[in-house]
Amino acid sequence: MTGFSAFLTEKEVEAMSKLDWFLQAYPSRAYRLHTTRTPTFLGLRRGKQGVWRSSNMGEGVIIGLLDSGITPGHPSFDDYGMPPPPAKWKGRCDLNASFCNNKLIGARSFVNYDGRKRRSNVTVVDADGHGTHTASTAAGAFVKRANIYGLARGLASGMAPRAHLAIYKVCLESCASDDILAGMDAAVGDGVDVLSISLGGDPIALGGFNAISKGIFVSCSAGNSGPDHYTVSNDAPWLLTVGASTVDRSFRATVKLGDGQELDGESMYQPSNYKSKLLPLVYPAAPTAAIIFKGTALRVPNSPALASFSSRGPSQITPGILKPDILGPGVNVLAAWNTQKFNMISGTSMSCPHLSGISALIKHAHPDWSPAAIKSAILTTARQKDNRQQPIVDEKHVPADLFAVGAGHVDPQRAIDPGLVYDLAPGDYIPYLCGLGIKDESVSAIVRKNVKCSSVKSITEGELNYPSITVTLPAIGSKWISYTRTVTNVGKPMTEYSAAVDVAKGVTARVRPAKLYFKEVNQKQSFTISFRRNGDGFGPAEGRLRWVSKEHVVRSPISIFME
Structure with missing residues (x-):
């Protein structure tokens, strides 16, 4: 047993804390959920070169999804043409037998979970719609003529349409921390390959470490508290933290002013028989305006752009690790719903399952890769520019900073063939945790084994073999600050990479050796990257490290703070 939940008074917790086996007690809190164009927008359907065209739709990969449940019988969870789940699957489906199939292989509820009976008194059926939406985004089957009010009509599917789904209901109006942990532990024991978690809270870091220790990739939403900085959640370095971006589709509704100016907006209400005419804005007639409905617009310029609600870093807990990690589509996402076939909603809850499904595609292509290797592949191949080859902009229409976009916007095709990866074993996080100054009991609770930090050679956050780099530079004239990184060749043999590093004015950077x-x-192969101040600037600054070969460009964002 690695933990349990119980109703205890403060005095009972105090008494329990004196027992030999006691490590840590956490109060149970309630957490909130983080609330089809995207396969084409992300290049999954792109001609002969698209990921799906190479017979990779996530076959054989199991995505475990913690959310508000599932809508059984929805066409997005049809199993036509799907094989049975792999032999390693140990889970169960607590739905009517006719709803459990080779797509929906698992469905369990952990709301008000009774550990003794190993059952919940709450059905796994989704009464909210959120869980149905995220599940179909990650791995929904192909559904023809999907639409919302006649708009966005087309073929809908998830990112990994042939992956299997295992549903773990942990939320009603809110999500209790003990239910979340019970669901995560059950998913690990059942044999999932990917965990998709569109909610935030401390339990996810605890359960997530257990998952990555078993080789399970964990994708989480960054939160919807933007545009303020220091709002990112799910920021543990072993988790993939996903922010939200727009796609190149809008539902155009335009205000035309009396002087001919047009101001574009959006509306899901697009009446076909509406007669647009100029009407007074102020009575009696002053300025005039008319509303013009233009329907669905595709290939919208300046896409992707950062969603205003997407939470930003730096992390308050571990500011030396750049968070969020990556951006994925999270605005106006069409997916399955509980009360109607489809619905369109926005949030980092929507961007998270996009990355969950994409990680399943990578897992299918590279079944032996660790969670850290998959994360590295996603980060080092991300795009920093939009469809006009301009920097990704924020809600103010200015280039978004690294604390908003992380490594950039996901590029699935490149992520499957990254060239190099920055790998990490679960044990590599222990020196990092000790370096944060966390108590032995807390470190032990996270890694689920006894740890004495006094006997561990701790490291700073910057020394963790992470795909991004964060450095704080003291005053001018100080010594070089150096970090060592190790990369693993997952491309072709007999390949040479050359280093190129770009940093802000006022900073000097060098890489040794310059070739690998x-x-x-x-x-x-290992290398050292070093930084030093050479000017009077202060505050945050940015840079990029690139390892370039004939076939690959491996990018690492560099976040710099000058004291």
Whole structure:
């Protein structure tokens, strides 16, 4: 047993804390959920080169989804043409037998979970719609003529339409921390490959470490508290933290002013028989305006752009790790719903399952890759520019900073073939946790084994072998600050990479060695990147490290703070 939940008074907790086996007690809190164009927008259907065209739709991969449940019988969860789940699957489906199939292989509720009976008194059926929406975004089957009020009509599907789904209901109006942990532990024991969690809270870091220790990739939403900084959640470095972006589709509704100016907006209400005419804005007639409905617009310029609600870093807990990690589509996402076939909603809850499904595609292509290797592949191949080859902009229409976009916007096709990866084993996080100054009991609770930080050679956040780099530079004239990173060749043998580093004015950076040569696949090479002040600037600054070969560009964002 690694933990349990119980109703206890403060005095009972105090008495329990004196027992030999006691590590840590956490109060149960309630957390909130973070609330089809995207396969085409992300290039999954792109001609012969699209990921799906290479016979990779996530076959054989199991995505476990913690949310508000599932809508059984929805066409997005049809199993036509799908094989049975892999032999490793140990879970169960607590729905009517006719609703459980080769797509929806697992469905369990953990709301008000009774550990003794191993049952919940709450049905796994989704009364909210949120869980149905996120599940179909990650791995929904192909559904023809999907639409919302006649708009966005077309073929809908999730990112990994042939992946299996296992549903763990942990939320009603809110999500209790003990139910979340019970659901996460059950998913790990059942044999999922990917965990998709569109909610926030401390339990996810605890349960997430257990998951990655078993080789399970964990994708989480960054939160909807933007545009303020220091609002990002799910910021543990072993989790993929996903922010939200727009796609290149809008439902155009335009205000035309009396002087001919047009101001574009959006509306899901687009009446076909509406007669547009100029009407007075103020009575009696002063300025005039008319509303013009223009329907669905595709290939909208300046896409993707950062969603205003997407939470921003730096992390308050671990500011030396750049968070969020990545952006994915999270605005006006069409997906399955509980009370109607489809609905369109926005939130980092929507961007998270996009990355969950994409990680399933990577897992299918590279079943032996660790969670850290999959994350590295996603981050180092991300795009920093929009469809006009301009920097990704924020809600103010200015280039978004690294604390908003992380490594950039996900590019699935490149992520499957990244060239190099920054890998990490679960044990590598222990020196990092000790370096944060966390108590032994808390570190032990996270990694689920006894740890004495006094016997561990701790490291700073910047020394963790993470795909992004964060550095704080003291005053001018100080020594170089250096970090060592190790990359693994997952591309072709006999390949040479050259380093290119770009940093803000006022900072000097160098990489040693400047070239890395790999004779074999899976060969590891280390390098040192060093920084020093050379000017009077202060505050945050940015940079990029690129390892360039004939076939790959491996990018790492650099976040710099000058004291």
